[in-house]
Amino acid sequence: MRRYRITELVTLAAALACGEGSGPPAGPAVRIIMSAGDGQFGAPGSPLTVPFAVLAQDQHNDPVESVTVNWDVTGGAGSLSDTVSKTDASGIARTTLTLDSAAGPNSVTATVAGLTGSLTFTAVGAVEPVLVTSLPVTQNYGLHDQFIRDGLAFLSAWNSGVLIYDVGNGIKGGSPGNPVLVDSVTTAGGEAHNAWWFHNPATGEKKYLFIGQEGPGGIGATSSGDIHVVDVSNLNNIQEVAFFHRAGAGTHNFWMDEPNQILYAAYYNGGVVAIDVSGTLSGDISSRLIDTLSFGASNTYTWGLQLYNGSLYAIDMLSGLWQLTTNLGTLGAAGGGNNEAARYSSDLWVANGYAYTGTWDHFQRTGQSGSLLKIWQLNGSAAPVALDSVLLSNVSAVSDVEVSADGKLLMFSAESGPNSGFWFYSLADRAHPTLLGKYLVASGVHTATFATIGGRLYAFGAKNPGGAALIILDVAGLDP
Amino acid sequence: MRHRAALVLAIGAAVTSQAYAQRPSADWGAQAIPAVVTTNVVPGGRTASELRIVQPIAMLHVDAFGGRLRLLATANLEQYTIPNGELAPGNWGESFEDRRHPHTVMHELMLVAGGPALFVAAGKGFVPFGTDDPMSRPAVRFPVNHHLSQILERAMVLAGVRAGPAALEAALFNGDEPVAPGSWPSWDRFGDSWAVRLTLAPLPGLETQASYAFVTSPENQPGAGPDDRKTSAAVRWERDRWYGHFEWARTSAATGAFLFHSMLAEAAVTLHRHRPYVRFERTERPEEERVFGNRFRTRRPLFENSILGITRWTILTAGDAVDLGRGPLRCSPFLEASWIGIARVGAGVFDPAVWYDRGHGVALTVGIRLATGMRVHRMGRYQPEPMADMPSMHVP
Numbered sequence: 114m115r116r117y118r119i120t121e122l123v124t125l126a127a128a129l130a131c132g133e134g135s136g137p138p139a140g141p142a143v144r145i146i147m148s149a150g151d152g153q154f155g156a157p158g159s160p161l162t163v164p165f166a167v168l169a170q171d172q173h174n175d176p177v178e179s180v181t182v183n184w185d186v187t188g189g190a191g192s193l194s195d196t197v198s199k200t201d202a203s204g205i206a207r208t209t210l211t212l213d214s215a216a217g218p219n220s221v222t223a224t225v226a227g228l229t230g231s232l233t234f235t236a237v238g239a240v241e242p243v244l245v246t247s248l249p250v251t252q253n254y255g256l257h258d259q260f261i262r263d264g265l266a267f268l269s270a271w272n273s274g275v276l277i278y279d280v281g282n283g284i285k286g287g288s289p290g291n292p293v294l295v296d297s298v299t300t301a302g303g304e305a306h307n308a309w310w311f312h313n314p315a316t317g318e319k320k321y322l323f324i325g326q327e328g329p330g331g332i333g334a335t336s337s338g339d340i341h342v343v344d345v346s347n348l349n350n351i352q353e354v355a356f357f358h359r360a361g362a363g364t365h366n367f368w369m370d371e372p373n374q375i376l377y378a379a380y381y382n383g384g385v386v387a388i389d390v391s392g393t394l395s396g397d398i399s400s401r402l403i404d405t406l407s408f409g410a411s412n413t414y415t416w417g418l419q420l421y422n423g424s425l426y427a428i429d430m431l432s433g434l435w436q437l438t439t440n441l442g443t444l445g446a447a448g449g450g451n452n453e454a455a456r457y458s459s460d461l462w463v464a465n466g467y468a469y470t471g472t473w474d475h476f477q478r479t480g481q482s483g484s485l486l487k488i489w490q491l492n493g494s495a496a497p498v499a500l501d502s503v504l505l506s507n508v509s510a511v512s513d514v515e516v517s518a519d520g521k522l523l524m525f526s527a528e529s530g531p532n533s534g535f536w537f538y539s540l541a542d543r544a545h546p547t548l549l550g551k552y553l554v555a556s557g558v559h560t561a562t563f564a565t566i567g568g569r570l571y572a573f574g575a576k577n578p579g580g581a582a583l584i585i586l587d588v589a590g591l592d593p
Numbered sequence: 594m595r596h597r598a599a600l601v602l603a604i605g606a607a608v609t610s611q612a613y614a615q616r617p618s619a620d621w622g623a624q625a626i627p628a629v630v631t632t633n634v635v636p637g638g639r640t641a642s643e644l645r646i647v648q649p650i651a652m653l654h655v656d657a658f659g660g661r662l663r664l665l666a667t668a669n670l671e672q673y674t675i676p677n678g679e680l681a682p683g684n685w686g687e688s689f690e691d692r693r694h695p696h697t698v699m700h701e702l703m704l705v706a707g708g709p710a711l712f713v714a715a716g717k718g719f720v721p722f723g724t725d726d727p728m729s730r731p732a733v734r735f736p737v738n739h740h741l742s743q744i745l746e747r748a749m750v751l752a753g754v755r756a757g758p759a760a761l762e763a764a765l766f767n768g769d770e771p772v773a774p775g776s777w778p779s780w781d782r783f784g785d786s787w788a789v790r791l792t793l794a795p796l797p798g799l800e801t802q803a804s805y806a807f808v809t810s811p812e813n814q815p816g817a818g819p820d821d822r823k824t825s826a827a828v829r830w831e832r833d834r835w836y837g838h839f840e841w842a843r844t845s846a847a848t849g850a851f852l853f854h855s856m857l858a859e860a861a862v863t864l865h866r867h868r869p870y871v872r873f874e875r876t877e878r879p880e881e882e883r884v885f886g887n888r889f890r891t892r893r894p895l896f897e898n899s900i901l902g903i904t905r906w907t908i909l910t911a912g913d914a915v916d917l918g919r920g921p922l923r924c925s926p927f928l929e930a931s932w933i934g935i936a937r938v939g940a941g942v943f944d945p946a947v948w949y950d951r952g953h954g955v956a957l958t959v960g961i962r963l964a965t966g967m968r969v970h971r972m973g974r975y976q977p978e979p980m981a982d983m984p985s986m987h988v989p
Contacts, residue, residue: 252815252894253815253817254813254817254818254894254895254896254897255896257896271817271896272817304898327897327898327899328847328850328898329819329846329847329848329850329851329898329899329900330850330898330899330900331850331851331899331900331901331902331903331939331940331941332899332900332901332902332941332942333901333902333940333941333942334902334939334940334941335850335940336899337850412940430942431942457942475882475883475885476636476637476888476947476948477882477901477942477943477944477947477948478942478944478947479947480947507885508885509882509885529882529884529885529892530885530886531885531886559896577896578894578896579894581896
């Protein structure tokens, strides 16, 4: 019995020894797989910090040495440290990409003669936006939105009201690098969520600021909050002069048809409303309602809307993107809807004949992770057509979307997750945005907007609590 | 400042009015419960199990002036044993979801002065609202309604009067709930919330209560959040071997925008060394967006007043505890099982069938309650002499 056991042990030891040191050599490489370096960011024109690396394996998944790997730049005008390299004893072959001197995507393909297929590494030459200012805002639910016009920033700071800063207007000598508080106003009920400063081309007045109040709501079902109208014609004597109330629903984002003096407001479970805001506004202006429209198969929870080329585009959390008709505020459904079922939709922006929309979710609707930027082609009077999407991992929401006035730069804010912050995409190909850069903010950015001040493009964003702040980035270098 | 001055004067008057002094007396007790819990009601549709030491507490009572001045202190060490909470489907509050949050280290620190007919109390503790803390009741598992039926760990000044079988208590306190186990109430918010409770004890062993509380911005410490209006009514019976309890609670949040109801009934009986118990609960809770990195936590500080929906939790819990120790260390092993049903209330985007990948499930807890010294007192009752002859639960 004892001899038998010893024999077994000896046999086992021999087998292990063979396995360690004197086994058969690795077979021919049957595949290569990515080992390192994919998906990096770097400054344009600079070498990446991590080389692209592939691992060659045989049929037993063992590494294969001395395999010749060919590297080719297939996107961008970057250069490689090695266009041909051989795998080392670990089966690894490497090359280092120096990024294209222009910001944008770069790609490099690895191939091995005799093997089918290839591997494509990507990297982005990103111009890091320059932080100009981080202006703390009271931690009283922080900052929700910002509206920038004529060098004035209207910060919707919840129960602290709307704070008006000179960021380049000149009235107080402020600038993006040195915002100066002009005044503030707290409207009835507080909960200031968003604002729109109405410039009336018919009268030349810049008298009214519309403020959206976001009251308590059950997402997808109920909402509350009025539109408050504030007279800002004298910035030293700001007063609330009127309000709009809709029973059973609360307001969210705005868009204005200023030439026709119509305020369009997303109203969550109330759909979309159109309000006549011509003339003098005073007291309860609920009678100014022109029309309202709800859509969606069973219910509606409308996040935002935008007027574009005579049509109104509305994004509904539950049913997706809609194209609506409007005839001086009289509303109708043209097409769309029921086109995003995996996630809940968030914000939208329409430009260049395309619509760009976001999603939020974090496993709520169908167990999806990450959030999408979706690209839609507008289709005349029919339904928008989904063309493409960008999946941003490690966030719960693409919370705000905007395209620069020149139509070349797309920005969205993201929150809740390691990739929270500002994200910037080139619209050189308007149907397929390509990543240009990012500015990460750990606590997340709830909303973001572009503004051109002194001929320079800035991004303004609402940094979430804790540490709520208005963040101003110089993004001129990103705008091609 | 005005509230603080009133507090000092009230305590001082009650104490100095005592013309006599007696030798102070003290009593203490401690407990801890090592327990294993397993459940299939877990975000992401998993089954999870864990071993934790829950409800580790130490209590101190000091009486002076013949009991007319008392100090009640309870230290809770959950900050150290369950810093990330206790696996408990349905439990919620203080940014935890489906995990019971750890309580603050200084769970109670109350100075009580006066006699049975008139008393005042001040310190940090349980607001005179609702029912006793679940820790002083038979089941180890906390009910879902903890944040609907109790208001605790607040800085408070309390006054109570008693006439025959009726007692009336009223309190001022700070509305903000703790944000972490080490946090203290916000002194600048003291007095922004109030509560009143009427208790009737018409028969020995029988106690009823009705209470109301207005709580300013409980979930937003700076005070920007919506207010709660809370109502509670309960009947409690404890006599000889028997214990029974029925309660109903309602919280109206954000001026009625959200309504949460709870109904709970529980009973226990002592059979020699065994103490079988049962609890049925039906409670609604808000569903908030979970943070990215942890599906058991929600965002704090809040920056919106929206919720994703309301769910109703129907839970039937049954268990048995065996009292093994009669010496200095009392040991009470227990086995507790729960059937858990989850349903949506009204519309909203939160769907338990997606979030938990199920509409009902089970939880099983096995553990041992270890205790020494005095028994766990009725947390939430500070009157100098107990009404209805029920000074403490018959938990070890």
